[in-house]
Structure formats: C-alpha cells, structure tokens
Amino acid sequence: MKNPRKFIIQKFSEYYRDNANKIPLPTSYKKREFGFILSDKGIMLRHKAFSEPRFFRDFIKLITPSDVYHSAAYYKHPSREMGKKEWIGADLIFDIDFDHISTPCTEEHEYWTCELCDQAGVGKQPSVCSQCGGSKFKMVAWLCETCLETAKSEALKLIEFLVNDFGFPPQDVEVCFSGHRGYHIHVERDEIKQLDQNARKEIVDYVQGTGLKVSLHGLMQVSRKMGQKIIGPDLNDPGWSGKIARGVYDIIVTYNLQQLKEINGINKNIASLIFSQREKILKAWNTGTPWGSIKGVGIKTWEKLVETSVVNQAVSIDTVVTIDIHRLIRMPLTLHGKTGLKVVSIPSKSLERFDPLRDAVAFNEGTLKVYILAAHRFRIGKEIYGPYERETVKLPMAAAIYLLCKRAALLTD
Amino acid sequence: MLVSKEDFAKYPFIIGAVDYVKRLDLKTDELSQPEFSAIVTRAEARIEEALLDGIIKWESRLGYEIELLSYPVAIIFVSNIADNYLKKRYALAESKRIQALLKEDVDEKLTEIAISIFGWKVKRLPLEIYQPFDFSLSFIDYLRNAPNFHDFRWKLVNKHLINGEVFLQKDEFSRLISEEVRKHIEKTINTSPKVELNPLLLQRIEHIKQRLNIRKERIRIKEQPRNIISAAYPPCIKNFYDYLISGQHISHVGRFTLTSFLLNAGMEIEKLIKLYTPISDFNQRLTRYQVEHIAGVRGSGTKYTPPSCETLKTHRLCPGPDELCSRIKHPLAYYRRKIRMIKK
Numbered sequence: 001m002k003n004p005r006k007f008i009i010q011k012f013s014e015y016y017r018d019n020a021n022k023i024p025l026p027t028s029y030k031k032r033e034f035g036f037i038l039s040d041k042g043i044m045l046r047h048k049a050f051s052e053p054r055f056f057r058d059f060i061k062l063i064t065p066s067d068v069y070h071s072a073a074y075y076k077h078p079s080r081e082m083g084k085k086e087w088i089g090a091d092l093i094f095d096i097d098f099d100h101i102s103t104p105c106t107e108e109h110e111y112w113t114c115e116l117c118d119q120a121g122v123g124k125q126p127s128v129c130s131q132c133g134g135s136k137f138k139m140v141a142w143l144c145e146t147c148l149e150t151a152k153s154e155a156l157k158l159i160e161f162l163v164n165d166f167g168f169p170p171q172d173v174e175v176c177f178s179g180h181r182g183y184h185i186h187v188e189r190d191e192i193k194q195l196d197q198n199a200r201k202e203i204v205d206y207v208q209g210t211g212l213k214v215s216l217h218g219l220m221q222v223s224r225k226m227g228q229k230i231i232g233p234d235l236n237d238p239g240w241s242g243k244i245a246r247g248v249y250d251i252i253v254t255y256n257l258q259q260l261k262e263i264n265g266i267n268k269n270i271a272s273l274i275f276s277q278r279e280k281i282l283k284a285w286n287t288g289t290p291w292g293s294i295k296g297v298g299i300k301t302w303e304k305l306v307e308t309s310v311v312n313q314a315v316s317i318d319t320v321v322t323i324d325i326h327r328l329i330r331m332p333l334t335l336h337g338k339t340g341l342k343v344v345s346i347p348s349k350s351l352e353r354f355d356p357l358r359d360a361v362a363f364n365e366g367t368l369k370v371y372i373l374a375a376h377r378f379r380i381g382k383e384i385y386g387p388y389e390r391e392t393v394k395l396p397m398a399a400a401i402y403l404l405c406k407r408a409a410l411l412t413d
Numbered sequence: 414m415l416v417s418k419e420d421f422a423k424y425p426f427i428i429g430a431v432d433y434v435k436r437l438d439l440k441t442d443e444l445s446q447p448e449f450s451a452i453v454t455r456a457e458a459r460i461e462e463a464l465l466d467g468i469i470k471w472e473s474r475l476g477y478e479i480e481l482l483s484y485p486v487a488i489i490f491v492s493n494i495a496d497n498y499l500k501k502r503y504a505l506a507e508s509k510r511i512q513a514l515l516k517e518d519v520d521e522k523l524t525e526i527a528i529s530i531f532g533w534k535v536k537r538l539p540l541e542i543y544q545p546f547d548f549s550l551s552f553i554d555y556l557r558n559a560p561n562f563h564d565f566r567w568k569l570v571n572k573h574l575i576n577g578e579v580f581l582q583k584d585e586f587s588r589l590i591s592e593e594v595r596k597h598i599e600k601t602i603n604t605s606p607k608v609e610l611n612p613l614l615l616q617r618i619e620h621i622k623q624r625l626n627i628r629k630e631r632i633r634i635k636e637q638p639r640n641i642i643s644a645a646y647p648p649c650i651k652n653f654y655d656y657l658i659s660g661q662h663i664s665h666v667g668r669f670t671l672t673s674f675l676l677n678a679g680m681e682i683e684k685l686i687k688l689y690t691p692i693s694d695f696n697q698r699l700t701r702y703q704v705e706h707i708a709g710v711r712g713s714g715t716k717y718t719p720p721s722c723e724t725l726k727t728h729r730l731c732p733g734p735d736e737l738c739s740r741i742k743h744p745l746a747y748y749r750r751k752i753r754m755i756k757k
Contacts, residue, residue, distance in 0.1 A: 083713060164575075164576070165574045165575070165576075165577075166552060166574070166577050167552075167575075167576035167577025167578065168577070191551075191553050192553065195553065195556065198556075198560035198561075199553075199556035199557070199560060201560070201723075201724065201727050202556055202559070202560050202568065202569040202570075203556075203569070204727055205568060205569065205570050205726075205727055206569045206570045206574070208727075209570060210570065210726055210727055210729075211565060211568045211570055211571070211723070211726060212568075212570045212571060213565050213566075213571055216565065216566055216571040217571070237573075238573055238574070238575040239572070239573050239574045239575060240570060240571075240574075241573065319727055319728045319729070320665070320666065320728065323727070
C-alpha cells in the first residue's frame with residue numbers, strides 16, 4: 001500500500017497552491033513570530049518573520065507545513081531567538097478544547113493506534129498489538145459531535161463574559177475553530193496588549209470562577225431584629241453576582257430530585273425539601289427574597305447550591321494558553337495536520353450557526369478509496385459515515401483525508 | 414484642583430509639587446546651611462519612620478513647606494544609600510501615608526491623581542444609584558495593582574465587573590492609587606541621579622545606615638535546612654511526588670512546580686533527574702536539560718521558584734488546602750513553616 005503521509009502532503013500542497021493567496025495575515029504581522037510544523041519530519045520550525053504577505057504565502061507553498069501558527073505577541077525582533085526578541089505586547093487569547101472539558105461521551109470515542117505498526121482500533125487499547133506484538137499505543141482524539149457542541153457552548157459562554165463583563169466590543173472578539181477539537185478566542189485591542197501574566201491570570205480566574213467567595217457576592221446570614229436572615233444576590237445583578245443568582249435559579253427550575261441529591265454537601269432530606277418547595281422558592285424569587293425563603297434550608301445549603309451554580313456558569317479553558325504571553329496560535333484558513341480541516345475565523349455573532357464539520361471542510365472535490373482499519377461513526381458535511389472495521393471504502397475526499405490524518409485508514413493500491 | 418501647598422505636601426509626587434520644588438532651584442550644597450536644617454531633620458525622620466514603623470507620619474504642624482521639601486531630600490538620601498531593602502521599605506511607608514490621606518480627602522482629588530498622574534480611566538459614581546460604590550475603574554487599570562494584594566476580596570472574580578469597569582469603594586480605590594504611588598516612588602528612587610553630598614549630610618546618612626543595619630540584622634532570614642524533609646511537603650507537592658513515584662502523568666506546570674520546589678528545598682540535580690526515571694516518556698537528556706534550566710545552571714541563569722498557591726489554583730493543581738495552607742501563600746513557605754513545627 002502507498003504511503004499515506006506522502007499523499008497527505010500532496011493534498012496539503014494542492015490546497016496551499018490554490019488558497020495561499022486568500023490567507024489573511026494578522027494585524028501588525030511584521031512584529032509577529034510565525035511557526036510551522038514540517039509535514040515530513042513533524043518538527044516545529046519557529047522564529048520566522050515576514051516583511052510582506054507574499055513572502056509568507058510563497059513560503060507555505062514551498063514547504064507545505066502540516067500546521068501554521070503565529071504569535072499572539074508582538075516583538076521588536078520577531079525572528080531572533082526567544083531571549084532577544086524584545087517583547088512589546090500580546091493579544092489576549094483563550095483556548096477551549098475538549099481536553100479541558102469533561103463530556104459524558106469520552107468512552108464512546110476512544111481510539112488507539114499502535115506506535116510500531118499501522119494497526120488501529122476503536123475502544124480501549126489492547127495490551128499487545130495483534131499485528132506486531134508491540135505494547136505501546138497512542139490514544140487518538142476522535143472528532144465527536146457532542147464534544148464539539150460542548151466546546152461551542154463554552155465558547156459562547158466565554159464571549160458573553162468578554163462582551164458583558166469585560167466590555168469588549170463584539171467585533172473585537174474573534175472566534176476561530178481550531179480545525180480539530182475546539183475554539184480559540186482572540187481579543188485584539190491596544191489597551192490589553194500590555195497586560196502582564198498576573199493580570200491575565202486574574203482574567204482566567206474570573207472566567208473560570210476560581211477563588212470566588214460567595215460572601216463577597218452578598219450571600220450571607222445577617223442578624224435582624226426579627227432574628228437571623230439570609231440575604232443574597234439578585235437575578236439582575238451584574239457580573240458574577242447575577243450569574244450566581246441565575247445559576248441557582250436554573251438549578252431550582254431544572255434539576256430533578258436525583259440531581260439535587262447528588263450535589264456535593266447537600267443533605268438528602270434537604271434536597272427533598274427544596275424539591276418539594278420549588279414553586280415557593282421560585283415565587284419568592286419574583287419578590288426578590290428567595291434566599292432563606294424556606295425554613296430548614298440554611299446558609300450552608302445555599303452555599304453548596306451556589307458552588308454548583310458557579311461550576312455551571314464558569315468556562316473551562318486551557319489556563320496555560322491565556323497566561324503565556326509568548327504563545328503561538330493557529331492561523332485562519334491554514335490546515336490542521338490531525339484532521340485536514342481548516343482553521344476558520346467566525347464572527348462572534350455567527351458562532352451559534354457555525355457547523356465545524358461542514359464549514360471547516362477544506363477538500364471538497366473528488367473521492368478516494370481507502371482501506372479503513374477501524375473508525376467510529378463520524379460526520380463530514382451532511383453525510384454520516386461508519387462505523388467501519390477492516391474494509392475498503394470509497395469516500396468523498398474530505399472524509400478520506402480525515403481518516404488518513406487520524407491514521408485510521410491506509411491508501412489502497 | 415490639586416494646587417494648594419497643602420496638597421503638594423500631602424502628595425509630593427504630583428506634577429504641581431514636583432514643579433514647585435524645581436522652581437525653588439535648591440542645590441544639595443545649600444542643604445547643610447542652618448536655615449534648611451529643619452528640612453533635613455524631617456527628611457531623616459521620614460526614613461527612620463519608614464524603618465521603624467513602616468509608615469511615615471503626616472506632619473502638617475511643621476508647616477507644609479518643610480513637609481514638602483523634606484520628601485525630595487529623603488529620596489536623595491535613600492537613593493544615595495542604595496540599599497534595596499531600604500528603597501522598598503521607604504516607598505511602601507510613603508505609600509501608606511498617602512493611602513491614609515487619600516481616604517480622607519475629597520473624591521475629586523483621588524480621580525485627579527489617578528487620571529492626570531497615572532492616566533487611569535476612572536469615573537466618580539453618583540452616590541444614590543450605585544451605593545455602596547464610589548468609583549468605577551477600567552479593569553485594565555484595576556489589574557495593574559490588584560494582583561499584588563493577596564486578600565480574596567481583591568480578586569477580580571469577587572468584584573462587580575460591568576462592561577469593563579470595576580466598581581470600588583473609596584478605601585479600595587485609595588489603596589490602588591497608593592500601590593501605584595509606591596511603584597512610582599520606587600522608580601523615582603532608582604532613577605534619581607547620583608549627587609555628591611557634603612560631609613555634614615554624609616554624617617546624617619551614616620546615622621541612617623546604622624539604623625538600617627540594626628533593622629536588617631533583626632530580620633535576617635535563617636538559612637534553610639539542606640536535607641529534605643518529605644514529611645513537610647505541602648499537599649500539592651506531596652501529590653506530584655506520589656504521581657511521579659508511581660509513574661503517573663504530571664502536567665507540564667506540575668512538573669515545573671515539583672522540580673523547582675525540590676531544587677529550592679535543596680535537592681541535588683543528579684538525584685532529581687534519577688527521580689524522574691519512572692515516567693514513561695522519560696528522556697534522560699531532555700530531563701537533564703529541563704532540570705538544569707530550572708536550577709539556573711543553563712539558559713538565562715535564573716533559578717526558578719515554584720508558582721504561588723494562587724497560580725496553582727488557577728491551573729487547577731491545588732488538591733485542596735489543609736489547615737496550614739490557609740496561613741501561607743506559597744508552597745515553600747508551607748515547607749519552611751512545617752519544618753519548624755516538626756522540629757518543635
């Protein structure tokens with residue numbers, strides 16, 4: 001069988017031949033560092049800089065990289081080694097990836113490849129490879145619709161944080177589908193460029209709800225003439241206070257008895273009490289005094305409800321990416337080496353309608369016959385394919401390249 | 414607004430005050446003359462108060478002129494002594510004096526300092542609507558200083574953040590300004606040109622130096638014990654260590670934390686590299702490079718310390734604090750304190 005690697009490079013090369021001129025360079029590109037993963041060797045080529053867009057475009061046509069990145073940072077000398085670049089500033093970036101979000105479907109899309117031969121399979125990895133006897137395997141992330149949807153809803157949540165709480169104009173918040181497992185969110189505004197790592201860490205903690213103290217958002221027990229009283233934030237409060245209130249409201253409205261009982265630290269009898277009194281609590285919310293509206297539900301229980309509400313309202317991001325002020329990020333309209341899909345920039349208002357498995361397809365033409373080792377069900381465009389096991393199938397080019405990139409298929413002669 | 418001599422004396426770093434002093438065109442030589450002795454004495458007292466009390470008093474009864482002019486003289490002294498501890502301590506003590514004054518001053522003066530001296534984006538809030546808040550400050554400007562404060566109430570996540578603005582009470586805003594002032598004063602000291610001082614002034618400086626040395630002797634930090642006491646590891650390090658020993662995966666930040674912790678606790682590089690052997694993706698050459706880099710033997714020569722508790726929390730690497738954790742902010746601080754507890 002033919003070497004799939006060579007074939008992928010050939011297809012990537014065709015893509016860049018036809019599309020390189022459409023790839024937009026980032027703003028102030030002369031001050032940014034560019035990085036490329038070399039298709040044949042799999043190694044990273046860094047510290048490149050370009051004085052004109054055509055030099056960049058000629059370069060990718062020449063080397064056909066498997067992945068293309070540029071720095072979120074601006075440097076005086078972007079092509080020098082790290083210590084001599086002279087950092088000027090950096091955009092604010094976020095990475096949302098399934099790796100950082102726990103989804104219930106993880107087990108459904110486990111996939112492994114053997115490190116020594118071309119064997120692959122769905123499900124848990126075997127102890128020894130049936131083909132070569134090897135015992136080293138690589139777990140491969142399968143593109144899963146549930147995961148992609150979860151990542152998208154996390155991205156939408158993050159945009160809400162950035163627009164409503166941080167006050168960034170929506171048009172300055174760029175969202176990119178990474179071409180693989182998640183979304184990047186990129187804020188380019190002069191005033192944030194100088195933020196140091198400590199400041200960026202505070203922004204990370206804000207969107208993740210890390211270090212949030214409920215008493216500082218107004219949930220507390222106070223002594224009144226009539227006795228003890230619990231007060232707390234209102235649904236319309238801004239920032240986290242309102243999010244907490246709305247989150248608790250959501251829990252009361254949507255959780256069933258079992259879910260309430262599963263909340264860490266809530267007594268089973270109290271969960272039943274809350275469940276049976278939910279109409280009363282929701283009514284109390286309209287008058288603005290839900291906290292403490294039920295006798296027998298004390299401050300500790302409300303705190304536990306708030307903690308769950310914080311987890312529900314917070315966004316899961318890759319913390320390291322945002323804090324790192326030298327990070328490289330993928331460039332829109334370049335390809336992702338693990339899928340053959342392209343990185344797509346999406347206006348934040350259109351994200352809801354964005355379908356990565358349709359809108360990020362790069363290879364729309366032709367079909368290809370491949371021998372599939374094993375594959376979960378997957379969708380590309382409108383069609384659903386698989387599951388497959390040890391069979392030769394003729395597939396549209398995008399689906400075939402996806403399987404080849406994942407090492408789930410081989411080329412037929 | 415900030416034009417009176419009282420304002421200049423209170424806030425001697427503002428442009429008006431600096432200009433006023435400049436126009437007097439005083440020469441350092443003149444300072445040893447008797448008519449300036451009150452100013453020099455007050456300058457010396459400022460430094461002494463910084464050393465002993467950690468805060469400089471507001472001495473309006475000496476007259477605003479003396480209070481104002483003693484500030485640049487004190488800066489000359491501190492800069493001349495060129496001791497890092499004193500520089501920091503002095504800037505902090507001045508900033509504390511200023512914080513106390515700001516809290517009592519009218520709102521407009523606070524906003525004027527923030528806007529005209531530091532270029533912050535800040536608004537005064539109409540009291541009735543926004544109670545209990547007095548100011549709204551752009552989160553960018555808020556984050557210039559708030560991360561330096563360790564109390565939870567300063568975390569952005571615990572603030573009202575609306576449309577890019579952080580809502581603040583007056584005492585909080587005063588604290589943020591005074592922190593910016595502290596940095597400003599440190600910078601002033603560090604960039605102040607070296608001046609030749611005559612013997613009379615040098616005598617005063619000698620006197621301050623003696624006080625400084627007594628102070629430093631008292632706070633001299635004891636050398637850390639060099640043998641590693643694993644029973645004193647904080648929960649996070651214990652976790653990483655256990656993962657490492659059992660060959661489980663540790664994230665990049667986790668490995669960095671463990672490595673820098675153990676190096677700072679006194680573990681030898683060779684021993685540390687051996688410790689990494691059980692990891693499945695162990696690569697001796699790469700591990701050596703990374704460990705030596707963190708130890709400061711390679712690269713920039715910086716010896717790294719582990720991240721603070723707060724940073725570990727951000728990266729979700731804090732396994733949950735124990736009782737001692739609540740009293741410290743850094744894994745190494747935990748370790749030192751625990752060792753003292755064990756030894757007792």
